[in-house]
Amino acid sequence: MANLPEDLERLRLAAHSQIAAAQDPTALEQLRVALLGKKGTLTATLRGLGSLPPTERAQAGERANAVKKELEEAIAARAAALEEARRAGLAEQEWLDITFIPQDEGYGHLHPITLIMREIRAVFSHIGYTVAVGPEVEDEWHNFEALNIPAGHPARDDMDSFYVGSGALLLRTHTSPVQIRYMEQHQPPIRIIAPGRVYRRDYDATHLPQFHQVEGLCVDSDIRLSDLKGTLEYFARSIFGAERRIRLTGDHFPFTEPSVGVAVSCGICGGAGCSSCKRGWLEILGAGMVHPQVLRNGGIDPARYSGFAFGMGPDRIAMLKYNLPDIRSIVEPDVRFLRQF
Numbered sequence: 001m002a003n004l005p006e007d008l009e010r011l012r013l014a015a016h017s018q019i020a021a022a023q024d025p026t027a028l029e030q031l032r033v034a035l036l037g038k039k040g041t042l043t044a045t046l047r048g049l050g051s052l053p054p055t056e057r058a059q060a061g062e063r064a065n066a067v068k069k070e071l072e073e074a075i076a077a078r079a080a081a082l083e084e085a086r087r088a089g090l091a092e093q094e095w096l097d098i099t100f101i102p103q104d105e106g107y108g109h110l111h112p113i114t115l116i117m118r119e120i121r122a123v124f125s126h127i128g129y130t131v132a133v134g135p136e137v138e139d140e141w142h143n144f145e146a147l148n149i150p151a152g153h154p155a156r157d158d159m160d161s162f163y164v165g166s167g168a169l170l171l172r173t174h175t176s177p178v179q180i181r182y183m184e185q186h187q188p189p190i191r192i193i194a195p196g197r198v199y200r201r202d203y204d205a206t207h208l209p210q211f212h213q214v215e216g217l218c219v220d221s222d223i224r225l226s227d228l229k230g231t232l233e234y235f236a237r238s239i240f241g242a243e244r245r246i247r248l249t250g251d252h253f254p255f256t257e258p259s260v261g262v263a264v265s266c267g268i269c270g271g272a273g274c275s276s277c278k279r280g281w282l283e284i285l286g287a288g289m290v291h292p293q294v295l296r297n298g299g300i301d302p303a304r305y306s307g308f309a310f311g312m313g314p315d316r317i318a319m320l321k322y323n324l325p326d327i328r329s330i331v332e333p334d335v336r337f338l339r340q341f
């Protein structure tokens with residue numbers, strides 16, 4: 001220990017540059033232990049004081065303690081600086097701009113057909129109807145025969161069908177088979193709507209190969225045409241507006257007797273006739289009193305019960321309600337069109 005003050009000074013200078021170079025709290029702590037810990041270099045130097053002549057010992061001891069204190073302070077200062085830098089980094093990564101106003105361009109919304117389907121369901125659920133479903137791949141009995149449409153019937157030509165596989169099954173051409181399926185499982189009172197997809201080989205400005213229908217069926221004792229009329233009037237006014245009227249005209253469907261076509265008064269001219277509606281009335285659905293044979297085919301006794309049925313196309317109802325000139329716009333994914341709803 002010939003030159004303790006010199007060793008101490010060298011150690012002090014080296015320690016300062018090591019402290020300044022420590023890049024994280026762990027490295028700094030390791031450095032602190034290496035310098036000031038029990039087996040640290042400064043601690044060893046302090047121990048060497050004992051071998052100095054008593055005259056030098058006091059002064060060297062004082063100096064060594066001053067260096068120790070100085071290094072402890074330098075380490076603490078470096079630790080504080082590292083912590084400060086860490087926080088500054090966090091603020092940079094995790095900042096949140098509470099003044100930011102998001103643009104609503106990015107939000108999705110429901111398709112016009114989904115909106116109409118939901119609205120139709122809500123309107124009928126208010127008067128006690130529940131929702132029934134049936135398969136989209138049907139057999140000919142449920143899609144045709146049970147509905148009084150035997151092979152060779154002209155109504156089959158109107159519903160150019162997609163047959164599946166060898167030909168015994170087809171994609172349902174309408175939702176009316178759900179009437180039969182529901183009656184097979186339930187006795188009156190029956191009040192259901194059956195919304196769903198239907199398929200026909202058709203494609204132009206007013207026809208899609210896949211479109212939607214909502215079927216309705218009400219069977220109970222003493223159900224009359226006036227019940228049908230009241231129900232549909234309530235429906236049309238709920239969807240199109242309280243000022244609208246409906247009109248029943250003679251029509252023909254094999255599964256209803258009598259059958260009616262239902263039109264709603266034009267929203268622009270009120271029924272007088274204008275360039276938008278031509279004759280003042282817009283056809284919205286087909287309906288009628290359920291044919292006794294159809295009740296029988298569903299397992300219901302026509303001597304005890306009667307009922308009415310109706311079928312509508314929500315795609316067409318959306319066209320009327322939203323004034324759409326071309327039904328194909330409904331299935332083409334043009335967001336400029338879809339955003340309007």
Ligand code: DAH
Nearest residue numbers: 174176286287288309310311
């Ligand atoms: N199923 C018919 C069609 O697709 C629509 C229809 C008409 C359904 C009269 C009915 C009804 O329930 O009573 O053209």
